[in-house]
Amino acid sequence: MIVTSTSKNKMDRELSTNEQSEGQYKKWLYIIGGIALFALAIYGFRSVLENKVNKSDFFIASVERGDVTNTVSAAGVVIPAFEREINAPVATEIKSVSLSTGAEVKEGDLILELDQEFTKLEYDQLKDELDLRKNNIEMLKLKFDKDLLDLDYRDQIKALEVDELEAEVSDQKRLLKIGGGTAEELEQAELQLKVAGLEKKMLENELQYSQNVNVNEKKGLELEYTIQEKSLKELGRKLKETSVRSPQSGVITWINEDIGRTVAAGETLVRIADLGRYTIEATSSDRNSQKLEIGLPVQVRIGSNNLKGSISRILPAVENNTVKFFIELENSNSEFLRPNMRAEVFIITDKKEDVLRIRNGAAFRGANNQEVFFVEGNKAVKRKIKKGLSNSDYVEIISNASQGSKIIISDISDYKHLDEFILLDK
Numbered sequence: 001m002i003v004t005s006t007s008k009n010k011m012d013r014e015l016s017t018n019e020q021s022e023g024q025y026k027k028w029l030y031i032i033g034g035i036a037l038f039a040l041a042i043y044g045f046r047s048v049l050e051n052k053v054n055k056s057d058f059f060i061a062s063v064e065r066g067d068v069t070n071t072v073s074a075a076g077v078v079i080p081a082f083e084r085e086i087n088a089p090v091a092t093e094i095k096s097v098s099l100s101t102g103a104e105v106k107e108g109d110l111i112l113e114l115d116q117e118f119t120k121l122e123y124d125q126l127k128d129e130l131d132l133r134k135n136n137i138e139m140l141k142l143k144f145d146k147d148l149l150d151l152d153y154r155d156q157i158k159a160l161e162v163d164e165l166e167a168e169v170s171d172q173k174r175l176l177k178i179g180g181g182t183a184e185e186l187e188q189a190e191l192q193l194k195v196a197g198l199e200k201k202m203l204e205n206e207l208q209y210s211q212n213v214n215v216n217e218k219k220g221l222e223l224e225y226t227i228q229e230k231s232l233k234e235l236g237r238k239l240k241e242t243s244v245r246s247p248q249s250g251v252i253t254w255i256n257e258d259i260g261r262t263v264a265a266g267e268t269l270v271r272i273a274d275l276g277r278y279t280i281e282a283t284s285s286d287r288n289s290q291k292l293e294i295g296l297p298v299q300v301r302i303g304s305n306n307l308k309g310s311i312s313r314i315l316p317a318v319e320n321n322t323v324k325f326f327i328e329l330e331n332s333n334s335e336f337l338r339p340n341m342r343a344e345v346f347i348i349t350d351k352k353e354d355v356l357r358i359r360n361g362a363a364f365r366g367a368n369n370q371e372v373f374f375v376e377g378n379k380a381v382k383r384k385i386k387k388g389l390s391n392s393d394y395v396e397i398i399s400n401a402s403q404g405s406k407i408i409i410s411d412i413s414d415y416k417h418l419d420e421f422i423l424l425d426k
Contacts (some may be wrong), residue, residue: 016211021173055423059410061359061373063401069299070350070392072291074284074325076300076343080273081332083253086111088263089238097257111255114242114263123235124399129230138366139222144214151207158200160298165193250274253339263323278337280309280327282345289323291349298327301344305336311347350389357394361409362392373415375406381420 093115099105169189175181254271256263261271280300284292292314300307312328327345363372368387373380388396401407415421 011362020171052422058408063405068389068396069348070389071346074282074345076280076282076345081277081279082274086270089241089266109246112244116242154202162196186261277332283322288317297348299346356397373408
């Protein structure tokens with residue numbers, strides 16, 4: 001009896017455990033089923049919501065006819081079309097600075113002063129040397145003239161001697177004829193005349209040579225003097241330029257304000273810009289270098305202002321994976337242009353006229369063949385289109401659109417799984 005009772009109690013406990021496991025399983029089944037039903041309800045509710053969207057959530061544009069350009073973008077900065085540098089005329093020190101960067105100047109305004117003490121000493125020394133050279137030249141000219149005059153006198157004297165010897169020869173010939181002279185005396189007189197004639201020719205030759213030499217030496221001395229005189233004038237000009245003045249009206253874009261600093265001859269001291277005309281210095285990725293050509297038309301956007309221009313110069317070197325070029329503006333003296341203003345640059349590489357186009361937007365950032373939503377009444381319907389040229393403003397539509405068609409141009413990535421949806425006017 002005791003054993004039978006114990007076995008019965010044990011069986012009761014085992015049945016109670018199975019029942020508990022089965023109840024736990026059913027409980028989890030109900031929970032999972034409830035979650036699935038909730039997810040289905042949320043998905044269904046979301047689908048209903050996605051099929052109805054406020055029209056104001058999108059940007060909608062109409063297809064129109066017009067011109068479309070294909071552009072390459074670049075970054076630009078406004079710079080003066082003409083900027084003049086003033087360099088140090090001599091090696092010296094900066095003594096004082098009267099103006100600073102950004103100051104407007106007129107022609108002749110004093111900008112800075114350089115120390116002129118050493119240059120002044122050099123100028124005075126060169127001037128003394130020039131005065132001494134001038135005095136020496138005058139003395140040499142006098143000596144040349146005296147030598148030439150002495151030679152001329154000697155030639156005249158020799159001419160008299162020849163005349164005298166010619167007379168003596170004539171006398172000896174006459175005496176020999178009448179028996180008053182000898183043949184030896186006649187021969188002696190003729191020999192003396194011949195020697196005197198050669199000596200006169202030597203004097204004439206020497207006189208001619210000296211005249212030519214003196215002329216050339218005088219020219220050489222005068223040339224040396226002229227060269228040194230020009231050097232003195234040049235140094236005098238540099239001495240005046242130690243007071244650095246503006247050569248034109250404009251604005252100082254840079255100045256060396258380091259008073260007491262030694263500057264070398266030719267070192268830049270000041271840059272002055274003519275603010276009457278501007279140009280654009282632009283940079284673009286070196287991947288676009290093959291597309292850049294001198295003369296290509298360019299659109300420049302500065303804030304809300306647009307300017308036209310063309311590429312005037314392309315630098316051959318590539319730095320930091322960018323290529324630099326310059327743009328000549330059609331209206332280079334526009335009143336809103338200022339130095340260092342940032343600009344958006346669009347280089348026009350291709351252009352089509354009178355084509356179907358629409359305002360550019362995030363919806364057109366796909367391939368040339370892509371799907372967009374056309375607005376038809378209160379519906380947005382997905383269709384395929386083919387794009388052509390594009391720029392930051394417009395996109396050309398080649399197929400499946402007509403003039404007046406309305407298309408959503410804002411981001412539609414959240415609705416690409418739908419073929420159409422309702423647009424609510426709210």
